[in-house]
Amino acid sequence: MESNKICRSCLRNTENLRNIFSTEEILGQHVQLSEILASCFSVLITKNDGYSENICLKCFQLAKLSYLFRKLLKALQQRKTCREHYDILR
Numbered sequence: 001m002e003s004n005k006i007c008r009s010c011l012r013n014t015e016n017l018r019n020i021f022s023t024e025e026i027l028g029q030h031v032q033l034s035e036i037l038a039s040c041f042s043v044l045i046t047k048n049d050g051y052s053e054n055i056c057l058k059c060f061q062l063a064k065l066s067y068l069f070r071k072l073l074k075a076l077q078q079r080k081t082c083r084e085h086y087d088i089l090r
Ligand SMILES: [Zn+2]
Pocket: 007, 008, 009, 010, 011, 012, 055, 056, 057, 058, 059, 060
């Protein structure tokens, strides 16, 4: 079995895969899937580490949603911080 036809995350054998080092456009920004896995899940992936470099579309969607949710929380946090500063300055 070819390791690159297996999802690195859920280990499913499928043809519908995305390369972890490919770039995706999310909210107008170009982000590498490996960066999403690193920032959301603290999973550091290097090329040629012996594991599959692909994830299936289901895992990709989950990673993308997690990334978006993280962005949302960060944006809310920043807004709160800005508001606190605003309240202090008043
Ligand atoms: Zn998967």
